[in-house]
Amino acid sequence: MPYKLSQMLDRELKKGSAELLILSLVEDQPRHGYDIGNLIEQRSRGRLRFNVASLYPLLYRLERRGWIQGRWVEKAGQRRRRYYRLTAEGRKVLAAQRHSWQEFVEAINRITGIEHA
Amino acid sequence: MPDWKEEVRRRLSRLNLEPAHEAEIVEELAQHLDDVYERSLKAGATEAEAKQAAIRELAGTELMQREMRRSQKAAKEPLVAGGGRTNVLADFLHDLRYALRMQRKNPGFTIIAVVALALGIGANTAIFSVVNTILLQPLPYKDPEQLVMVWEENAKQGYPTDTPTAANYIDWRDQNQLFEGMAAIDVASFNLTGSGEPERLDGRRVSATLFPLLGVDPQFGRVFTAAEDQPGAGHVVLLSYGLWQRRFGGDAGIVGKTLTLNGASYTVVGVMPPRFQFRRQMMKFGSRLLLLKKRLPTATAIILQFWGDSSPA
Numbered sequence: 001m002p003y004k005l006s007q008m009l010d011r012e013l014k015k016g017s018a019e020l021l022i023l024s025l026v027e028d029q030p031r032h033g034y035d036i037g038n039l040i041e042q043r044s045r046g047r048l049r050f051n052v053a054s055l056y057p058l059l060y061r062l063e064r065r066g067w068i069q070g071r072w073v074e075k076a077g078q079r080r081r082r083y084y085r086l087t088a089e090g091r092k093v094l095a096a097q098r099h100s101w102q103e104f105v106e107a108i109n110r111i112t113g114i115e116h117a
Numbered sequence: 118m119p120d121w122k123e124e125v126r127r128r129l130s131r132l133n134l135e136p137a138h139e140a141e142i143v144e145e146l147a148q149h150l151d152d153v154y155e156r157s158l159k160a161g162a163t164e165a166e167a168k169q170a171a172i173r174e175l176a177g178t179e180l181m182q183r184e185m186r187r188s189q190k191a192a193k194e195p196l197v198a199g200g201g202r203t204n205v206l207a208d209f210l211h212d213l214r215y216a217l218r219m220q221r222k223n224p225g226f227t228i229i230a231v232v233a234l235a236l237g238i239g240a241n242t243a244i245f246s247v248v249n250t251i252l253l254q255p256l257p258y259k260d261p262e263q264l265v266m267v268w269e270e271n272a273k274q275g276y277p278t279d280t281p282t283a284a285n286y287i288d289w290r291d292q293n294q295l296f297e298g299m300a301a302i303d304v305a306s307f308n309l310t311g312s313g314e315p316e317r318l319d320g321r322r323v324s325a326t327l328f329p330l331l332g333v334d335p336q337f338g339r340v341f342t343a344a345e346d347q348p349g350a351g352h353v354v355l356l357s358y359g360l361w362q363r364r365f366g367g368d369a370g371i372v373g374k375t376l377t378l379n380g381a382s383y384t385v386v387g388v389m390p391p392r393f394q395f396r397r398q399m400m401k402f403g404s405r406l407l408l409l410k411k412r413l414p415t416a417t418a419i420i421l422q423f424w425g426d427s428s429p430a
Binding site: 032034035037051052053054056057058060061064072077082110 | 142146147148149150152153170173174175176177178180181183184283411
C-alpha cells in the first residue's frame with residue numbers, strides 16, 4: 001500500500017474508532033482529558049494518539065450528545081480538573097458501538113483472511 | 118511555565134464564545150498543555166523542546182474551532198428531543214419544566230411571586246365586581262334610565278349635594294310638573310323585640326310612592342298604600358327576603374302578623390323578592406333616583422332591608 005493511502009486509512013480508522021475509545025475509557029471511572037489522551041497513547045503503544053486540538057472537540061461532541069458528562073472536581077492539594085463520566089445513554093451507545101465494531105472487525109478479518117492466517 | 122491560557126485564548130478568539138464557556142475551555146486546555154510540558158521536562162527535554170511539544174498539541178486548531186462552533190450552536194438550540202424552532206409545544210414544556218425547577222430552587226421568591234399574583238388577581242376581581250355591579254349592570258328597576266336622584270345644593274356649607282329637608286320634598290312633590298312621580302327615603306335602625314332574641318336591624322323609612330316608581334313588586338303581600346302615608350295611619354312594614362328567611366324561617370303566614378320595632382307595633386304587609394336591593398344600586402354613580410333623607414313627619418311606611426343574603430347589610 002502506498003504510504004499516503006496507508007496514512008489516510010489510519011486517519012479514517014482513528015476517526016471511526018475515536019468515540020468508542022473515549023467511551024470505553026470512562027466506562028469504569030471518570031477521567032480528565034489528559035488522562036484519557038494518555039491512556040489511548042499508552043494502551044495503543046503509541047499507535048494511536050490524540051492531541052489537544054483533536055481530543056477535546058471529541059469530548060465536547062460526546063458531551064453535547066449526552067453520552068458523557070463533564071464536571072469540575074477539586075481534590076485536596078491539586079488544581080481543579082474536569083472529569084468526564086459515562087452517562088446512562090452513553091452506556092447504551094458504548095454497548096452498541098462495541099458490538100458494531102466487533103462485527104466490523106470480524107467481517108474484515110473474514111474477508112482479508114487474517115482470521116485463518 | 119509558559120502562559121498556555123493566552124495561547125489557547127488566541128486560538129479561540131475568532132469563535133466569539135460566551136465568556137464563561139470560553140473561560141472553562143481555556144482552563145481545561147491550558148491544564149492539558151501544562152501536563153504535556155511537565156511530562157516533556159521529566160523525560161529530559163529542554164524547556165524550549167517541552168514548549169514545542171505543548172504547542173504541537175494545538176496543531177490542527179481548525180478542527181477544534183469547527184467543533185467548538187457546533188458546540189456553541191448546540192448550546193443555543195432547544196434541549197428537548199425533537200425540539201425544533203417550530204416545536205412550540207416542546208419549547209413550552211421545556212420552559213414549564215425550567216420554571217418549576219427555578220421555583221423549587223428559590224422557594225422564597227416563589228412565595229413572594231405567588232402572593233403578589235394572588236393579591237393582584239383578588240384585587241382585580243374585587244374591582245371588576247364593583248365596576249360590574251355599579252357601572253355595567255343596569256339598575257334592576259323598571260326604566261332605570263328614567264330615574265334621577267335629586268339633591269339640594271348647599272355648597273356654602275360644604276355640601277354641594279345635600280339632602281333636602283322634608284318640607285322642601287313636600288313642596289317639590291306638590292309642585293312637580295317634570296317627573297312622573299317622586300319618592301322619599303330615610304335611613305333608620307330598629308330594635309326588633311318581642312319574638313326571640315332582640316335584634317338591631319337596619320332599615321329604610323320610605324314614602325308609599327317609592328315602589329311604583331321603581332316598578333318593583335313584593336314577592337308576596339303588597340307594598341304600601343297612599344293611605345298609609347297619611348298622618349295617624351297604622352305602622353306597616355315590608356320585610357326583606359333574607360330577614361324573612363333567617364328570622365322568621367320563611368313563615369308563609371307572616372303577612373298580617375305584627376312585629377315590635379323600637380317599642381311600637383308594626384303590621385307586616387309583604388316580603389320583597391330575594392334579589393331586591395335598594396341601597397347598593399342607589400350608590401351607582403350618577404344614580405338617578407329621587408331621594409330625600411330627612412324623616413318625613415307623614416312617613417309611616419317602612420321597609421326593612423337585608424340585601425341579597427340573610428346577614429344584615
